[in-house]
Structure formats: structure tokens, C-alpha cells
Amino acid sequence: xxxxxxxxxxxxxxxxxxxxxxxxxxxxxxxxxxxxxxTVNRHxxxxxxxxxxxxxxxxxxxxxxxxxxxxxxxxxxxxxCEHIDGFSENAFVFSIYKPIIENTxxxxxxxxxxxxxLKRIRLHDLRHLHASLLAYHGxxxxxxxxxxxxxxxxxxxxxxxxxxxxxxxRAVEALNLAF
Numbered sequence: 303x304x305x306x307x308x309x310x311x312x313x314x315x316x317x318x319x320x321x322x323x324x325x326x327x328x329x330x331x332x333x334x335x336x337x338x339x340x341t342v343n344r345h346x347x348x349x350x351x352x353x354x355x356x357x358x359x360x361x362x363x364x365x366x367x368x369x370x371x372x373x374x375x376x377x378x379x380x381x382x383c384e385h386i387d388g389f390s391e392n393a394f395v396f397s398i399y400k401p402i403i404e405n406t407x408x409x410x411x412x413x414x415x416x417x418x419x420l421k422r423i424r425l426h427d428l429r430h431l432h433a434s435l436l437a438y439h440g441x442x443x444x445x446x447x448x449x450x451x452x453x454x455x456x457x458x459x460x461x462x463x464x465x466x467x468x469x470x471x472r473a474v475e476a477l478n479l480a481f
Contacts, residue, residue, distance in 0.1 A: 304410040306379055307396045308428060313372045315432035315449045317341065318425050320362070322401040323354055326380060326391045334373055335365050338451065342401040352401055362451030433462050440472075 310321055319341035328337045340354045357363055368376075376395070383389050388398055396402045411425055429450065436446050447458040 303379070303396060304407065305414075306375055307402070307407060308411060308414070308425075309372060309375065310396075311425065311428040312431055312435075313369050314366050315429055315436075316366070317358070317362075317429060317451075318404065318407070319343065320357060322394075322396065322404070324395040326383075326393060326395060329376060329380075329395065331373060331377060333365075333367075334370070335367050337365050339363050344404070357451060359451070359453040361448075361453045364448065364451050366449055430461075433458070437462050 307321065310316065311318060314321070314336060316336075316338060320338050322342040323340045324336065328339070329335075330337070338357060341357050342352050343355045344352050379395075383393065383398065386398055393399070394401055408425060412422060415421075415423060433446050433450060436449065437443070443455055443458050443462070446462065447455045450458065452458050
């Protein structure tokens with residue numbers, strides 16, 4: 303399940319609190335999407351307590367189309383979960399009864415990255431990886447901003463502009479065609 307959680311972060315661009323709050327009701331396998339409408343908040347609460355809050359800003363409430371391979375992994379995982387006592391469509395995707403514990407996921411994440419010989423990175427860096435992959439493969443800054451739930455495209459451009467080298471080339475090619 304941990305690897306699926308990390309894959310979800312990479313290929314959806316969600317924040318970890320958004321992913322932790324997901325229930326199976328938030329996934330729409332027919333539309334190939336996930337609806338982000340809440341996040342898990344544990345800050346300032348007693349150990350083991352959590353609450354759901356709205357995502358970071360109003361643009362963070364969004365629907366994200368997911369890649370086919372990730373959807374298949376999620377569908378397979380759902381079939382496994384359906385055999386667990388207490389499963390329902392209201393069950394959490396990455397656990398059943400309550401949202402996953404951040405420290406547990408961080409421990410697994412650091413274990414995996416160390417095993418791969420990678421330097422220590424944050425879980426949030428998987429979100430940056432998502433944006434970087436999209437930009438590198440030609441997604442427009444507007445699409446990247448929408449997937450990440452940024453309130454302003456300037457935020458996306460300020461953070462990821464160096465990953466949009468193809469935009470300059472595409473602009474010149476369009477001018478070449480028009481000339």
C-alpha cells in the first residue's frame with residue numbers, strides 16, 4: 303500500500319494531506335478521475351486525532367484525471383480491500399478505518415529512497431516531480447497549475463518555469479509555420 307500511496311502522489315500531484323483524506327467515493331473509475339475536496343489536518347491536535355478541512359485554497363478543490371496504469375493499480379487494490387471487514391465506499395483509500403499516519407509513511411518513504419541510493423527528499427517533492435514530468439513532456443503551465451490546485455498560474459511559473467523549455471521552441475515553430 304505504501305508504494306501505491308507514493309505512486310499516487312507522483313502521478314496525481316496531490317498534497318499528502320489530500321491523498322490521506324481520500325475515500326473510495328472520491329475516485330471515479332468511469333471518468334478516470336479523483337475528486338479532491340478535503341485534506342487531513344493533525345496540527346495542534348492530540349496524538350491520534352485528526353480533522354478534515356478544506357484544501358489549501360478554493361482552486362485546490364478539483365478533479366484530476368489519472369493515468370491508466372495508476373487507475374489499474376487502484377482498482378486492483380480496491381478489490382483486495384473489499385475483503386477487509388469494515389470496507390465501504392466511505393473507507394479511506396490508503397487505509398480503511400482512519401487516515402494514514404504521516405510519520406509512518408515518511409519512515410517507509412525514507413527506507414525506500416535510501417534503498418535506491420537516493421538522497422533524502424521530502425514527500426512534498428513527489429508533487430514537484432509530478433509538475434516537472436508534466437512540464438518536461440509538454441503540458442501547458444495552465445494544465446500543471448490546475449492539476450496542482452494552484453490559485454495563480456504565476457506560482458506555477460515561478461516554481462517550474464525552468465521545466466518549460468519546450469514552450470519557447472513551440473512558439474518559434476508556430477512563427478515559422480506562419481511566416
